[in-house]
Amino acid sequence: xxxxxxxxxxxxxxxxxxxxxxxxxxxxxxxxxxxxxxxxxxxxxxxxxxxxxxxxxxxxxxxxxxxxxxxxxxxxxxxxxxxxxxxxxxxxxxxxxxxxxxxxxxxxxxxxxxxxxxxxxxxxxxxxxxxxxxxxxxxxxxxxxx
Amino acid sequence: xxxxxxxxxxxxxxxxxxxxxxxxxxxxxxxxxxxxxxxxxxxxxxxxxxxxxxxxxxxxxxxxxxxxxxxxxxxxxxxxxxxxxxxxxxxxxxxxxxxxxxxxxxxxxxxxxxxxxxxxxxxxxxxxxxxxxxxxxxxxxxxxxxxxxxxxxxxxxxxxxxxxxxxxxxxxxxxxxxxxxxxxxxxxxxxxxxxxxxxxxxxxxxxxxxxxxxxxxxxxxxxxxxxxxxxxxxxxxxxxxxxxxxxxxxxxxxxxxxxxxxxxxxxxxxxxxxxxxxxxxxxxxxxxxxxxxxxxxxxxxxxxxxxxxxxxxxxxxxxxxxxxxxxxxxxxxxxxxxxxxxxxxxxxxxxxxxxxxxxxxxxxxxxxxxxxxxxxxxxxxxxxxxxxxxxxxxxxxxxxxxxxxxxxxxxxxxxxxxxxxxxxxxxxxxxxxxxxxxxxxxxxxxxxxxxxxxxxxxxxxxxxxxxxxxxxxxxxxxxxxxxxxxxxxxxxxxxxxxxxxxxxxxxxxxxxxxxxxxxx
Numbered sequence: 311x312x313x314x315x316x317x318x319x320x321x322x323x324x325x326x327x328x329x330x331x332x333x334x335x336x337x338x339x340x341x342x343x344x345x346x347x348x349x350x351x352x353x354x355x356x357x358x359x360x361x362x363x364x365x366x367x368x369x370x371x372x373x374x375x376x377x378x379x380x381x382x383x384x385x386x387x388x389x390x391x392x393x394x395x396x397x398x399x400x401x402x403x404x405x406x407x408x409x410x411x412x413x414x415x416x417x418x419x420x421x422x423x424x425x426x427x428x429x430x431x432x433x434x435x436x437x438x439x440x441x442x443x444x445x446x447x448x449x450x451x452x453x454x455x456x
Numbered sequence: 457x458x459x460x461x462x463x464x465x466x467x468x469x470x471x472x473x474x475x476x477x478x479x480x481x482x483x484x485x486x487x488x489x490x491x492x493x494x495x496x497x498x499x500x501x502x503x504x505x506x507x508x509x510x511x512x513x514x515x516x517x518x519x520x521x522x523x524x525x526x527x528x529x530x531x532x533x534x535x536x537x538x539x540x541x542x543x544x545x546x547x548x549x550x551x552x553x554x555x556x557x558x559x560x561x562x563x564x565x566x567x568x569x570x571x572x573x574x575x576x577x578x579x580x581x582x583x584x585x586x587x588x589x590x591x592x593x594x595x596x597x598x599x600x601x602x603x604x605x606x607x608x609x610x611x612x613x614x615x616x617x618x619x620x621x622x623x624x625x626x627x628x629x630x631x632x633x634x635x636x637x638x639x640x641x642x643x644x645x646x647x648x649x650x651x652x653x654x655x656x657x658x659x660x661x662x663x664x665x666x667x668x669x670x671x672x673x674x675x676x677x678x679x680x681x682x683x684x685x686x687x688x689x690x691x692x693x694x695x696x697x698x699x700x701x702x703x704x705x706x707x708x709x710x711x712x713x714x715x716x717x718x719x720x721x722x723x724x725x726x727x728x729x730x731x732x733x734x735x736x737x738x739x740x741x742x743x744x745x746x747x748x749x750x751x752x753x754x755x756x757x758x759x760x761x762x763x764x765x766x767x768x769x770x771x772x773x774x775x776x777x778x779x780x781x782x783x784x785x786x787x788x789x790x791x792x793x794x795x796x797x798x799x800x801x802x803x804x805x806x807x808x809x810x811x812x813x814x815x816x817x818x819x820x821x822x823x824x825x826x827x828x829x830x831x832x833x834x835x836x837x838x839x840x841x842x843x844x845x846x847x848x849x850x851x852x853x854x855x856x857x858x859x860x861x862x863x864x865x866x867x868x869x870x871x872x873x874x875x876x877x878x879x880x881x882x883x884x885x886x887x888x889x890x891x892x893x894x895x896x897x898x899x900x901x902x903x904x905x906x907x908x909x910x911x912x913x914x915x916x917x918x919x920x921x922x923x924x925x926x927x928x929x930x931x932x933x934x935x936x937x938x939x940x941x942x943x944x945x946x947x948x949x950x951x952x953x954x955x956x957x958x959x960x961x962x963x964x965x966x967x968x969x970x971x972x973x974x975x976x
Contacts, residue, residue, distance in 0.1 A: 324635075331628055338621055347617055354624035358631050365635035373640045374631075377582050381627065384589050388620055391596055395616060398600075399609050408617075411610040414692035417758055 323364030330357030342428060343406045344399065348392045355385050405430060469577065471506035471513075471533065475540075475570035476590075478502040482563035495559030496548040502566060503537045503544070510534055531791045531943065532576025532715045535798070539707050540569035542802050542921045546700035546809045549915030561601050561701075564594035568708045576715040581630050581640040584716055588626070588680065591712040592619045595705055599693070602701035611696025615705075618679060618689045626676025632669035645722050670731040673720055674738060680713025683776060684745035687769045691757075694765040699812055700918070702761055703805030706768045707798040714775060714794060718787060721779075739780035740875060744882050747773025751889040758820050763893060764804060767845060770890060771797045777879055778860045781867040788943040789863045793856035795939065796844065796932050800853060803841035803925030807834050810918040813911035821897055826906030834919060835901050840926035844933070846894045847887045852932025857887060 330353055337350030359378045366374030396406070403410055407428045412421045466473060482495065489495070514530050547561050571590030578584035596619070599612040634640050678686040694702045721735045750770030757763040775797070778790035811818045811827075811834065818824060828835035844853035861880050868876035913919070931938060 327631075331624075334624070335621075338617075344613065344617075348620065351617070351620040351624055354621075355627060358624065358627040361628070361631035362634060365631060368635065369638040371638065374634055377585075377630075377634065377640055380582050380586060384586070384623075387589075387593060391593065392616065392620075395596070395600060395609075395612060399613055402606060402609060408613070411606075411613065413607050414610050414614070414696045416691075416756075416762075418756070 317368045320364055320368045324361060327357045327360040327364065330354070330360065332357075342408050344396045344408050345392075345406060347408065348389075348396070352385060352389070355381065469574065471509045471537070472570040472573045472577075474509075475502060475506055475537075475566045475573075479563040479566040479570070479594075482559045482566065486558040486560060486563065490558060492548070492559070495562050496544055498559070499544045499562040499566060500541065503540045503569065506537045506569075507534070507541075510537070528715070528718055528787055528791050528943075529577040531795075532711060533573040535711055535795060536569035536572035536576075536708075539572070539704075539711070539798055539802065540565055542799075542806070542925065543569075543700070543704050543708075545917045545921035545924075546703055546802070546806055548917050549809075561598055564597045564601070565704065568594040568598075568704070572708055572712045572715065575712045575719070578716075578719055579642060581634065581642065584642070584719055585623070585627065585630065588712055588716055589623065591680075591709050592623065595619075595709060598701045598704060599697055602698040603696070607696040608698075611693045614689055614696075615693045622676045622679030622686070624676075625672050625679075629669045629672030629674075629676060632665055633673070636665060636669070642719055642722075645720070666731055667734055670735055670738065674717075674735075674742070677713045677717050677720070678742065680709045681717070681772045681776065682710065682746075682765075682769045683742045683772060684749050684769075687746065687750065690769060691762040691765040694761040694768075695759055697761075699761070699805045699808035702764070703802045703809070706764065706801050706805070710768070710772055710775075711794060711798065714779070714790065717779060736780055736782045739776055740879060743773050743776035743780050744879065745773075746770065746776060747882065747886045751886045751893075754890070754893050757893070758822075760808065760819060760821055760824070760897075763821065763897070764801065767890065767894070768797075768801060770886060771801075771845070773886070774857065774860055774883060777883060778863060780879070781863050781876060783863070783867065785863045785866065786860075789856065789859035791943050792852075792859055792932075792936070792940065796852035796856040796929065799925045799928045799932075800841045800844040800851075803837055803922050803929065804845075806918045806922035806925060807838045807841075810834055810913050810916075810922060811911040813913065816909050816911050818911060821900060822907060824897065825900045825904040827901045830906055830910045831913075834922065837919070837922040837926045838901055839898060840929055841922075842894045842898050844929040846891045850930065850933045852929050852936070855933050855936045857883065 334350045334353030334355075334357060337353065338347050341347045341350060359381055362374040362378045362381070366372060366378075399411075400406055405428065407424075409422070409424055409427075415421070478498075482498070486495070510530070510533050514534070543565050544562065547565065568591050571587050571592075571594070573587075574590060575584060575587030578587055596612060596616045599608065599615055602608060603611075630640075633645065637645060674683075675686060678684075679689075682690045693705065697705070721731065721739075747770045750766045750768075750773060754763055754766035754770065757766060771793075775790045775793055778786045778793060780786070808818060811831075816823075824838075827838070840851065844851035847853045847857040861883060864876045864880045864883070868874055868880070
């Protein structure tokens with residue numbers, strides 16, 4: 311085993327990592343907006359990344375830092391899936407609030423009534439219709455011929 | 457690092473890498489070829505090749521035909537492709553109304569099977585984490601692709617958010633393990649002998665860092681196994697998705713979670729307790745809570761998918777109980793039971809996938825009423841699988857439970873710890889409770905009359921899978937000697953535990969012999 315180097319900054323780094331992790335956990339549990347809930351989970355992962363880098367410095371090897379590289383890649387994959395999934399859910403219900411999704415529950419339980427719903431975004435004017443790709447807009451036929 | 461070493465390690469994981477590469481190809485080429493049958497055949501070929509390679513690999517002299525070395529790595533590498541083959545049969549049929557043409561779900565299946573194998577053989581925390589994610593990420597996609605309605609989307613987002621949370625918890629524990637051992641290698645886990653010190657010169661140490669790391673790791677893995685405090689998402693997710701995907705979710709992540717657990721607590725190696733023995737007590741508590749809670753909550757269920765979800769939670773508790781006895785024999789029992797459970801549960805879900813007809817869906821237990829009169833083969837498969845889940849004799853479920861009970865009783869006498877006797881009592885008690893709701897389903901299937909119009913199956917493929925699972929369940933109960941020799945404890949442990957292991961194997965084999973001879 312590699313003997314630990316004398317690295318007085320370790321405790322501070324671990325503390326910040328733990329604080330980030332806990333803030334993320336609290337945010338994940340408290341937030342109702344799906345994107346913010348996911349971002350809070352990412353915050354937890356970033357806290358872990360800080361732990362890894364601090365321990366890497368403390369132990370004097372690069373294994374922790376290489377772990378962080380893999381960790382960030384996986385987090386990026388998850389973010390891509392999260393955005394795709396949340397987009398579909400948003401299209402379906404028109405809101406990012408997780409608490410509107412209550413169809414799956416025990417038979418004996420009633421749906422929870424939301425006394426304080428998230429404010430809906432202001433209605434926007436509908437987008438101007440665009441022609442389908444590959445087809446030009448319909449032009450009135452010219453009647454006169456030379 | 458020299459390239460020869462990298463190539464060597466690639467060769468070691470060749471089947472898993474092959475499955476991953478095939479999955480990526482499927483995603484790419486799926487946009488060009490929309491023939492689903494073609495992709496199903498391709499999946500079967502890839503999985504078959506992976507299995508053939510595993511069989512060749514498993515006979516090498518180093519492991520001497522034993523699958524339990526290195527945290528049962530060989531066992532999990534076999535289990536992945538086998539579950540994948542059955543899963544292909546479940547996923548293959550498409551309804552005319554469903555917009556499922558491409559091979560995306562087969563690609564997800566391949567990647568998830570590779571993930572199970574990689575988790576089982578992981579030498580390093582990084583590979584362990586990647587293996588777990590390789591199971592989770594395809595499962596999100598499968599959930600999303602499985603059902604295109606609101607329930608399916610709700611199930612997908614629930615599973616997704618909680619799974620991301622669970623991997624964050626796992627990673628937090630992993631970071632402290634790295635800090636304490638100074639290496640991400642899993643062999644280094646033996647080096648956690650003392651608590652983490654702030655530095656060499658400072659006197660203070662981080663209080664209970666080892667226990668903290670263990671708690672976070674167990675929480676992360678517990679989500680995958682659906683262990684008791686982390687089980688709550690399972691019924692909702694199963695309810696919201698199609699039977700085929702629910703079958704896969706009830707088996708693949710659970711197998712990966714158990715594989716990760718074995719790697720982490722070092723249970724494959726003899727008498728290595730990296731977390732100072734706390735892990736066995738924690739696993740004991742988790743096991744008892746998981747099986748009791750799962751079975752009690754299952755008693756109230758009307759929805760078939762929810763019932764099977766709670767049943768899966770409870771069965772996970774039996775497997776945790778086997779691991780918590782902390783020896784090679786326990787791991788052998790766990791491996792046998794995991795294989796048996798996976799085949800039985802996939803068999804049940806295969807029957808549900810066979811009956812999956814959008815016009816008259818089979819959702820509630822009552823929808824199965826009179827199945828024996830209308831579809832006797834499907835009903836018989838369902839009967840065999842449920843009897844196995846109860847743990848009645850002549851099924852692999854019985855033999856697996858017997859192995860777990862033997863192990864826990866043997867550990868209580870060898871370690872002088874009567875808690876393992878309590879564990880054995882809980883297992884028997886829970887098997888009795890579970891018989892109530894499983895038999896409730898079976899009475900409806902075999903004794904009642906049909907209530908309404910019956911489903912018209914789309915494809916016979918899931919039924920073939922169900923028949924295969926039922927035959928495997930019966931074979932595992934009548935001739936357990938087919939698989940059991942591979943799962944025998946390794947003779948590497950201390951003399952005392954070897955003696956205990958030997959008695960367990962001898963008694964279990966004697967019992968199996970008695971069963972085999974009984975009909976004559």
